[in-house]
Amino acid sequence: MPGLLIIAHAPLASALKLAAQHCFPDVGGQLQALDVPANLPRDELEAQARQMLGALVEADPRGEALVLADVFGATPCNIVQRLADGVQVKVVTGVNVPMLWRALNYAGEPLDQLILRAVAGGTQGVMQVASSRPQNQAIHPTHDQDHRHHQQ
Numbered sequence: 833m834p835g836l837l838i839i840a841h842a843p844l845a846s847a848l849k850l851a852a853q854h855c856f857p858d859v860g861g862q863l864q865a866l867d868v869p870a871n872l873p874r875d876e877l878e879a880q881a882r883q884m885l886g887a888l889v890e891a892d893p894r895g896e897a898l899v900l901a902d903v904f905g906a907t908p909c910n911i912v913q914r915l916a917d918g919v920q921v922k923v924v925t926g927v928n929v930p931m932l933w934r935a936l937n938y939a940g941e942p943l944d945q946l947i948l949r950a951v952a953g954g955t956q957g958v959m960q961v962a963s964s965r966p967q968n969q970a971i972h973p974t975h976d977q978d979h980r981h982h983q984q
Contacts, residue, residue, distance in 0.1 A: 833862050833939035834946065835888025838927060839881060839912055840902035842867035848900075851929050856936045863936070864888060868908045878911050885915055896920050896943045898935065898950070900927035924950055930957025 838845040849865035864884045888897040901909040904925040916923045924947055934953025938946055
């Protein structure tokens with residue numbers, strides 16, 4: 833499995849790692865998270881990212897890592913773009929839980945295929961959900977000023 837590094841504005845990276853460990857408790861050291869606080873100097877952030885990526889690449893038999901960043905053009909992404917070679921270490925932005933879970937589910941696939949799966953999971957996981965009240969609940973009138981009905 834290629835190493836996975838999540839880098840995002842604090843505390844998103846750590847929260848995503850916890851969500852991943854919820855469904856993939858054995859992910860262990862193959863998944864790292866780097867939260868980027870507002871006040872961390874760029875050189876310190878880059879040093880932390882370099883160290884984490886180095887450890888992930890070294891631990892992978894193929895010497896590969898996938899970096900999942902939150903926002904293209906933002907500091908976390910800009911930092912890892914400088915560290916990724918585009919061959920052994922690649923970056924995907926727009927990380928969300930479906931993307932992460934898909935990446936972990938297909939972690940045994942080659943890096944380029946893994947990226948396709950992760951991006952598909954991330955985009956397919958974003959959808960509008962029709963809102964409707966459950967069939968067994970009645971609408972109860974309230975005494976709102978604007979006379980609207982609200983479901984509790």
